Every structure is written in C-alpha cells, then in structure tokens.
Amino acid sequence: MTEQRAPRKRGRPRGGSDSRERIIGAAVDEFGEQGYDGSTVRSIASRAGVDSALVHHYFGTKADLFAEAVGIPLRPDIDVPGIVAGPRGEVGERLVRYVLEAFEQPDIRRRGVMLMRTAIGSRLTTPLLAGFLARELIGKIAKTLGVADAELRAALVASQIAGLLLTRYVLKLAPMASASVDDIVARVGPTVQRYLFE
Amino acid sequence: MTEQRAPRKRGRPRGGSDSRERIIGAAVDEFGEQGYDGSTVRSIASRAGVDSALVHHYFGTKADLFAEAVGIPLRPDIDVPGIVAGPRGEVGERLVRYVLEAFEQPDIRRRGVMLMRTAIGSRLTTPLLAGFLARELIGKIAKTLGVADAELRAALVASQIAGLLLTRYVLKLAPMASASVDDIVARVGPTVQRYLFE
Numbered sequence: 001m002t003e004q005r006a007p008r009k010r011g012r013p014r015g016g017s018d019s020r021e022r023i024i025g026a027a028v029d030e031f032g033e034q035g036y037d038g039s040t041v042r043s044i045a046s047r048a049g050v051d052s053a054l055v056h057h058y059f060g061t062k063a064d065l066f067a068e069a070v071g072i073p074l075r076p077d078i079d080v081p082g083i084v085a086g087p088r089g090e091v092g093e094r095l096v097r098y099v100l101e102a103f104e105q106p107d108i109r110r111r112g113v114m115l116m117r118t119a120i121g122s123r124l125t126t127p128l129l130a131g132f133l134a135r136e137l138i139g140k141i142a143k144t145l146g147v148a149d150a151e152l153r154a155a156l157v158a159s160q161i162a163g164l165l166l167t168r169y170v171l172k173l174a175p176m177a178s179a180s181v182d183d184i185v186a187r188v189g190p191t192v193q194r195y196l197f198e
Numbered sequence: 199m200t201e202q203r204a205p206r207k208r209g210r211p212r213g214g215s216d217s218r219e220r221i222i223g224a225a226v227d228e229f230g231e232q233g234y235d236g237s238t239v240r241s242i243a244s245r246a247g248v249d250s251a252l253v254h255h256y257f258g259t260k261a262d263l264f265a266e267a268v269g270i271p272l273r274p275d276i277d278v279p280g281i282v283a284g285p286r287g288e289v290g291e292r293l294v295r296y297v298l299e300a301f302e303q304p305d306i307r308r309r310g311v312m313l314m315r316t317a318i319g320s321r322l323t324t325p326l327l328a329g330f331l332a333r334e335l336i337g338k339i340a341k342t343l344g345v346a347d348a349e350l351r352a353a354l355v356a357s358q359i360a361g362l363l364l365t366r367y368v369l370k371l372a373p374m375a376s377a378s379v380d381d382i383v384a385r386v387g388p389t390v391q392r393y394l395f396e
Contacts, residue, residue, distance in 0.1 A: 120368060121319015130369040138371065151373040155365060156385055159374060163361020167353060170318060171328040173336065175349040176357060187354055191389045 020058055022048045027069040036066065036131025063136045072111050074102050077136035084196065085144045092193030093185050099161055100181045103169055113169050133158055145196065156195040164188060218256055220246045225267040234264065234329025261334045270309050272300050275334035282394065283342045290391030291383050297359055298379045301367055311367050331356055343394065354393040362386060 026048035030039045041062050045052040059065040063077045076099075083095050103109045119129030138158055142150035164184070168176040176184075224246035228237045239260055243250040257263040261275050274297075281293050301307045317327030336356055340348035362382070366374040374382075 117319055117321070120364070121315055123315075126369060130371060133369065134371055138373070152377055152381070152385075155371050155373040158371065159361035159365040159386075160358050160389070161361070162364050162369075163357035163359070166318065166360050166364065167357040171324060171331065171360075173328060173332055173353050173356065175336070175353040179350055183350070187350075187393065188357075190392070191358070194388070195385065 019048070019050055019054060023050060023055055023058060023065075024069055027065050031066060031069055031128055032125065035125075035127030036062075036129075036135065037127065038131075041065065063132075066132060066136075070111070070115060072108065072115070074108055076102075077132075077140065080137055081140040081144050084141050088197065090189065090193070091196060092191065093189030095157070095192050096161070096164070096188045097181065097185045099165070100184060103165060104181065109169055112165065116165065116170055141196075153195050157192050160188060160191055160195070217246070217248055217252060221248060221253055221256060221263075222267055225263050229264060229267055229326055230323065233323075233325030234260075234327075234333065235325065236329075239263065261330075264330060264334075268309070268313060270306065270313070272306055274300075275330075275338065278335055279338040279342050282339050286395065288387065288391070289394060290389065291387030293355070293390050294359070294362070294386045295379065295383045297363070298382060301363060302379065307367055310363065314363065314368055339394075351393050355390050358386060358389055358393070 023044065027039075027044045030044045030047055034043070039062070041055050042052050044065065045055045048055070055065065059068055067075055067077070079098060080095065083098060084091055086094070103112055115129065119125050138151060138154040141154035141157065145153060147153070164176075167173045168179075168184075221242065225237075225242045228242045228245055232241070237260070239253050240250050242263065243253045246253070253263065257266055265273055265275070277296060278293065281296060282289055284292070301310055313327065317323050336349060336352040339352035339355065343351060345351070362374075365371045366377075366382075
C-alpha cells in the first residue's frame with residue numbers, strides 16, 4: 001500500500017491528510033450502511049478511529065460531511081433555504097432555475113443522476129436520500145416558512161422538484177428533456193410558489 | 199418438470215394455456231432486454247415461438263401485453279386519457295385522486311414501488327418505464343389535449359405525479375406519507391389542472 005501511495009497534494013501535513021481520507025471513507029461506509037438519520041458525526045469518527053472534534057474541525061456539520069462524502073459540488077441544504085428566505089415575489093421561479101442550472105452542468109448532473117438511481121433503486125440506500133431531504137432541505141425550508149403546514153408545503157415542493165429531475169434527467173422523457181430551462185422555469189415556478197405561499 | 203406441473207386452472211385447453219404462459223414469459227424477457235419502445239408484438243411472438251396473430255388474440259395491443267407482463271391490476275393508459283377527456287372543471291383533482299386511490303391499495307402500491315425502483319435503479323430498465331410513459335400515457339394525453347405544446351403539458355403532469363409517488367411511497371417523506379388523500383388532492387390537483395389547461 002504505502003509504496004504505491006500517490007504524491008500528496010497541496011503539501012498538507014501527512015497525518016492530517018490521512019485522517020481526512022479515513023474520515024471520508026468512514027463517512028461513505030457509515031452513510032451507506034446506516035442511512036443519513038442513522039449516522040452521526042460521533043459514529044463516523046469512531047469508525048475512522050479519530051475524535052469527533054477532529055471531524056467537526058475538518059468538515060463542520062453532518063450535512064457538510066455528507067456533501068463531501070457524496071462528492072456533489074453543490075450545497076442545496078445551504079442555497080435552497082437561502083432562496084426561500086429571500087424576496088417573496090419569485091421564490092418559485094428562482095428555486096426551479098437554481099436546480100435546473102445546477103443539473104445542466106455535466107458534472108453535477110452525472111453525480112445527481114447516480115445518487116437518484118442508487119437511492120431509489122435499493123431499499124437499503126433509500127433512507128440515505130430520504131433522511132438528507134427531510135433533515136437538511138425540507139426541515140430547513142419549513143423552519144424558514146414558519147407556518148403550521150410548513151413541512152407539507154416544503155415536501156410538496158420536493159415532490160415537484162424530484163419529479164422534474166426524474167423525468168428530465170433520468171427517464172429523459174422527450175418533451176421534458178428538450179424543453180429550455182426558461183420554459184420549464186416559467187411553467188413549474190408558479191407551482192413551487194403556490195405550494196410555498198398560497 | 200412435467201411431473202411437478204401444478205393442476206391447470208379454469209379447464210383451459212392445454213395448448214392454449216401453455217402458449218399464454220410462453221407469451222407472457224417472452225414478453226417479460228423482451229421488455230426487460232429491449233425496453234418498451236424496442237419491443238414489438240412481433241418480436242415477442244417470435245421469442246415465444248408463436249404467431250403474432252395469437253398474441254393479439256390473447257392479449258390485444260402491446261400496452262395490454264405490457265400491463266399483463268408487469269402484473270399491475272390497473273390500466274392508467276386507458277383510465278388517465280379518459281379522465282383528461284372528461285368534464286374539464288376538475289380534471290386535475292380527479293387525476294391525482296385516481297393515482298392516489300390506486301396506490302393506497304397494498305397490491306398496487308407494492309408492484310408500483312417495485313416497478314419504480316427497478317426502472318429508475320438500473321440504466322438497462324429505465325427505457326422500459328420511459329417508453330411506456332411516453333407512448334401510452336403522455337402521448338395519449340397529448341392527443342386528447344390537441345394543442346401545440348400538449349406533449350410538454352402532459353410531461354409536466356407526469357413529472358408532478360411521478361414526484362408525488364416517489365416522495366410518498368418510495369422515499370416515504372414524513373409529511374407526504376402521513377398527509378390524507380383529500381389534502382394532497384386539494385393541493386396538487388390545481389397544479390395538474392394548470393399544467394394541462396392554463
């Protein structure tokens with residue numbers, strides 16, 4: 001193993017680099033086996049043989065660590081609540097545009113489609129996506145809305161966005177796959193707006 | 199093999215019963231390998247070693263044969279275009295209610311979730327669901343609407359319905375899974391109505 005180790009990047013101190021990699025590896029295994037809700041920073045730290053404080057130091061929260069482990073260069077758990085908390089006028093359109101413009105980038109689309117296929121295709125990994133959606137997206141959006149039925153409103157938005165991604169990028173249904181981002185934003189934006197505020 | 203054959207049901211003539219089973223088996227294999235669009239009644243008949251006319255005689259169209267092969271006791275390809283062609287007032291609500299009331303039945307839900315998991319989870323079987331949706335649902339709804347952007351309107355409906363089924367029955371997101379059918383119909387019905395007619 002050690003003889004074939006690739007040259008280290010960015011001159012990071014060796015112990016640190018090893019710990020980081022071990023933590024990421026432990027996170028991938030732990031999320032995969034326990035789902036999002038069943039994994040904790042503590043259980044991942046323990047699996048990696050390091051202290052929880054070191055995990056927090058390198059990666060921040062559980063959501064940060066998940067984003068790092070999945071390798072998606074996008075943080076909907078930070079961006080989306082920000083959009084919902086912004087000016088109310090066109091939250092729906094801005095949110096749909098944010099998602100589509102992300103998925104139009106090949107690297108994000110490839111990883112996103114892979115994540116959807118994996119999470120939906122297997123009973124074992126479904127809790128991974130479901131837990132992340134519930135805690136880090138729906139939960140945060142609902143908190144931002146702060147009304148009695150906020151959780152259901154946020155989940156309805158998730159249902160339309162999930163169906164959009166599924167039909168356009170996974171099933172690639174012809175009229176969805178060929179429609180322009182602007183056209184879809186104009187048609188789906190008002191749906192999201194209504195689910196959130198009306 | 200023959201010694202262990204189960205007693206035949208309904209006293210159907212033996213040759214006929216064998217042919218029916220062989221056709222269903224061939225349909226399952228052919229749809230699985232070629233997808234919905236890549237399979238024809240002719241290719242399924244050839245695989246089963248029977249004449250195309252016999253397949254039509256026993257099962258009708260390719261859509262009929264697909265429904266039989268998948269084993270879902272529900273014919274959205276017949277029911278949904280019927281709903282869309284009905285009185286315009288509340289097509290959206292009636293359509294959402296139709297889908298939810300079907301999936302509230304355990305037998306349909308179990309097979310439907312299995313079909314979604316399989317079709318989305320594997321690159322190989324995705325064309326199966328995509329082709330059926332495109333030809334037998336979106337295509338027929340679009341024909342009923344008869345406007346220039348009918349295909350996209352029908353596909354948007356498919357996106358919301360797919361996302362609804364995904365979040366409520368596959369991911370089981372808490373607020374979606376626990377909401378009543380009436381509540382979801384009231385919130386999602388107007389979305390479907392708007393995609394179709396506004």
